[in-house]
Amino acid sequence: MSEARLHTQQRSSHGGQENSLWSSGFGTKLEAVTPFLGKYRPFVGRCCQTCTPKSWESLFHKSIMDLGFCDVILVKEENTRVQDVLSGRAPGGAGEGRVPDLMKKEVYRILGHIQAPPRPFLLRLFSWVLLRFLNCLFLSVQLHKGQMKMVHKAAQAGSPLVLLSTHKSLLDGLLVPFVLLSQGLGVLRVAWDPRACSPALRTLLRRLGGLFLPPEANLSLNSPEGSLARAVVHAAVEQLLVSGQPLLIFLEELPGVQGPRLSALGQAWLGLVAQVVQAGVVPDAMLVPVAITYDLVPDAPRDVQHASAPLGLWTGALAVLQSLRRCWGCRQACIRVHLAQPFSLQEYTINARSCWGSRQTLEQLLQPIVLGQGTVIPDTEKEQEWTPATGPLMALKEEDQLLVRRLSWHVLHASVASSAVMSTAIMATLLLCKHQKGVFLSQLLGEFSWLTEETLLRGFDVGFSGQLRCLVQHTLSLLRAHVALLRVHQGDLLVVPRPGPGLTHLARLSAEVLPAFLSEAVGACAVRGLLAVRVPPEGPWELQGIELLSQSELYRQILLLLHLLPQDLLLLQPCQSSYCYCQEVLDRLIQCGLLVADETSSSRPACDTGRQRLSAKLLWKPSGDFTDSDSDDFEEAEGRYFRLSQQSRCPDFFLFLCRLLSPLLKTFAQAAAFLHQGQLPDTESGYTEQLFQFLQRTAQEEECVDPNLAVSAVWTFRDLGVLQQMPSPAGPRLQLSPAFASRDSQERLEQFIRQFICS
Template sequence: MHLSSLAAHYGDLVLKMNFKIVSASLVGNMTDMNGPGVTLQPKRPALSWGVKIRRKLTSVAPFLGKFRPLVGQCCHQCTPESLGRKLLRNAPSLGFQNLLCVNETQTRYRGWLVRRVCCVLFICSRKVHISPAGDRRRRICSTDRVKQVLKSHGEMKGCEEDARVILSLTEISQSSSLIRLVGWLLLKFFSLVFCSVQVNLNHMAALHRAAQLNVPLVYVYVHQSAVDQALISLTLLSHNLRVPYSIYPARVHSTWMRVILQNLGTIFLPDHAATEQEAEAHSLYSPIMTSLVGELLTAGESLSVGMCEESGGGGQWLARIRQAVLDGLVPDVSLVPVGISYDCPPSQSTQPQLCVLSVLRFVLRSLWSADERGGVRIHFSQAFSLKEMCESGKCRVDGRRLLQELLLPAALHNRTDTIFGQKDVSWLLPPSFLPELSQSERQMTIALTLHLMHSVTHSMAVMSTGIVSCLLLHKHRRGVRVGVLCREVCWLLEEVLFRRTDVGFGGSLLNVVYHALSVLHPHLLLAAVPPTGEPLVAARPDPLTLLTLSRHSALLTRIFITEAVGACAVSAMLCEVAGCGGGGGEMEFDVALGQEELTDKSLQLTHLLPVGFIPPCQTAHSFALDAVDSMVRCGILIMEELPRETPVCDFWKRQGVLSWSATDDPNCSSDSECEEADPRSYRLSQPSQCPKLLFFLCSLLSVQLRALCWALECLNLMPFPITESECVIQLHSHLRNKAQLERVHHESSSVQLAGLALRTLMDLGVLMKAEQSEDVCVKISPLFLQPENINRLHQFVSQFLY
């Protein structure tokens, strides 16, 4: 189904909606966008104007109820046996559950008093699986790994104190009373912060089946906010599943906070380390933590591991889990990717002090404007076997090449013979992390990290705020009428579901758009357009708004990444062949685009993508071919038909291709020789002008590409050599200055994009590490001290910007 035909499918339906400005506001119950059966009662209108609808959409969109995709299945290529267990089954009758909606029906009692204490009764009735910790510290110290490292450091001055501090981190346990108390507090807290927390009951049923396999469960998620782990633990507690021990990558100085976290089963950093890199650099930390993970898995405990997309943090804990399986402490481990989607995430910081302040500010803002509270959708993907994943041999990262070997010849010398290969991502688990690991195990851990990062992001649900933010930022930047916005929401919604990605809302189109606009209201400009008075919605041009909209729509970029890469490749070819600079003007674009050239452009852009965007089981060249094919499926390109004087079948018949052979002569002609010798070529489906869909898809990747171009421009302004953290600060400052100077594209000035730009520049060999006293610094490589090489690389990257 073409993208262009989907908008027309819902065009007549949405155009029947007649919006008119009146003095009254929308009143009445609104269906909650994050799940069925929950109502929202607005205390005050989220918009400063009222809208009266003469004809409402009273029916639920059919694809939301009947064609909801089954998400969360494990990889059929790497883990076919785990997929064959069918732990995750499509049972539409189970539906969804709002964790915050606790009433007397979920308790064993009924009555007036029960309705007021039903939350307490519900938490007290939950089953908490607690294993006796015993003398866990003594058992860890008695392992050969820890005894050897303690013996080698026994005579060194100051090691006794370091060993005592690090060993104190292993004195963790779980208190059933404290877990219930914190669970009750979390229910009350999340009721203030979110309007609902929805979970898929199909996924919870699959988790119960996985728990019956008698192997430890390890939950893996991607860091998004300060409450990720709390949401996972509360969900598992509410469904009588084992609450996991969690890794919290931050220091905790408060004594009472340390005691509480340790009794909740939290592993945090030692006092001497501010980051995970500093902690892993200590020779005592790694073996002690490896033994602790093995001890927890031996006791049958579950673990929760958070991963960072920018730095790849968290992979070392997967290596420790893998080491426990290799040591025979447990026969196997089941990995469960967890995708958490927010309408409005409360905080992105991982530091305890910043987390508390950010969350408190978010709570106060939620209390002040209750209608702007967003929802949460949690997806627990199907559990798969770690042993099967590692032993299948399908998920591998060995034999990869450095990014500078793949792209620099094409960028500096216009050579395309070197772009074929896979990009090396060994920085995900540097040698300073777990130095005792062998090279093969290190490569296996990196492959596992890539696979889990992609699985987590692929299982996330798209929220209504993400769809509206994507449309306002990438398609209707100057504003859009509400009627057109509803039509575009329907189009984009079906495209998301068509790609087997679930959405985190339900209800009528009216409620979906209203809820999204209510949550995004502080970042929107609203006006009435004469003569009809139809509302016009536009994003505020300030940096905070554009950064927020970009963060909301980031998941849409991952969903449409194949089409976005293909569109940027087409745009680059148009700029190169036709000499157009984009913009969708009334120009002639009736040019032929060769398949080989389009594939090369797509492959070059694929190498520039951050980790986690392309499936880990797919090669970069195969992904580039799919990107070109996606342009045909979208209707942007059409394959050019070459005219022939003689029909193909007659030509083959004269050549003897279609004649039967009586023998099995290996030298005889085969069907593979019947392929066309001429390479394929494509033309735009609308040669009179560039289609708007092409620029929408190009805009999805322009946020990251523009940040990389701006980073290249500021290299000559930075005082090298400097540390990596200082380099990120300098890049971030330049990105903000560049956006303020041009007064546009503030979405490309986030600190996350500055970190991604630094990683890409280091992979390209533009920046290289240099030893400066005790710190590891970065400096410009000798090749790029020449300004012309920087300019060539800048032109190479900027060709993909439309």
């Protein structure tokens, strides 16, 4: 058998030889894969109807379904001219009035750290260079015209635009401003992270519209330097919003940085915007969730040791040249820029507070159940804020800090929900979750089409279309460094994921598919937890289908898993109750055919909703109010039972769903097993490194080890009360809590986690 590499463009005899590999052995006609269900493609990105009903209605473009895409890198030079856009729109200074010369000089010094007036000639030159770079590196940069229409409509309302984006690549901060500039929205000011840029690069980015927080802004509230810096930053943001220039804030941490998903710096900027709106300086601000998806991210995540190293001008130029040299003449990857429906910050602030209910820590919710000291789950939501408050955000009131954090989760949920699933993510998911040992290409073609259709059925868009064989060929050519293609007898090809770093790369790509199947994956793992104590894990599917699962048991098991999984993964909307999500999970399991109602064990059919007794509480309870206990409202759930469906496709689909969450859950289980081996007390970073090395030593050949999962395990165990953070002269250090000091309690924790894992 010889290994074959696939290329999309055939420019030589080698390309013709590879084409013969594809054409041999496939005599059947393959259908085209299109991102449509029926006549229309699924629309994604509607704002929350609970928190922003007026925006949901007024800012939606009625004919969005009829509008197609435009390729941004096909714009002409006239699309990026900016002289008229800049006239009269540059923000002013930090304030007026008579101040001492020394104070004025200090204010100008701090203001120089934050921003600089954009230079039209430099903007045009840089836009031209970036356009050439994108044309050399990417096949297309797609933008939905209907989404752009909604943003234009929101901009015409008169309120400043604040775009809140995910952060997949360092290219994002240049790509989004270029896209919006080419679409006539004006010069976008970008809130950059100073840690990512050298001083020379910061100077250039400020001239292109970049904003940076000065170092003094992170000093304590009692520091006079910090107070002055925060005052200047606040005034600069006021002038920026008053001038009407759009602002881009990244809500996620830098690519490659380990730790919580939400960016403390992004929340600091968002907190400043919220302060300006609440103070009445501007009546409102329109928030636009943004997401960027790549076939392949152009800059791979940096090593842990170099994650905090700033990017310099020469380093960046060298990286660009290397990318051009590597990709010259073989543009293959595509980018999709997503702009979700804008919504009013003022409207969200008013409505969101009414949805806030009581919350408890993960330790209060789960620890008694894990240790066998209780069985009842408290009827409250989980409080899990994985973002340290820094600098300007600390100057907010506690209630406003909570508002900013929950708004960030809300927007991040909207951004992820509007992201298209790329073909590389579909392929990586199939190879990791269904065919880790390899799969024949003839079978892979059909499963690629199946997973694409299942993704569309769940309301998620996909970032590709075309003939199935060409799509799979193109996708495998993009993944050629991580996938081996072996020619076998009868002209077929065997597709095998490469071990080691290749598996880790595929795992990161497959994470883009998880949001589309997250509800079903949670439900499948919860069902596995229920069956784990009744049926041996290796028992046949028919034997497992005999077991009756009551609705109340399913609710309880889903709740346990929801509390265990980190908020960074779930991205639940803060206005959504956990009990509502439990019902959504159960509905999804029924809709996808995994669960069927058992009518014989209930006095009336489970689908008979017409005769359900509504309690008095439900009759008067306002919509969205989940502060009271809902346990009494599920009394009738005791009489509803379900079985696993016996359809032939169900066992494979059930295993596929469970494997979507297996990497995280297996890491948590391994972290529980490591508790008695770890050297404690230790710093958080030190113990995380200990755990990561343990995971690498114990990983099997087909398993990938992701350092970010190790970080999630340590943070979750800290919230659960397994690890305690104790002060010391050298700084905070982790140690085992007394509740989990014994081997018995550690084994209980491991067993609790492993019940959700399906091998």
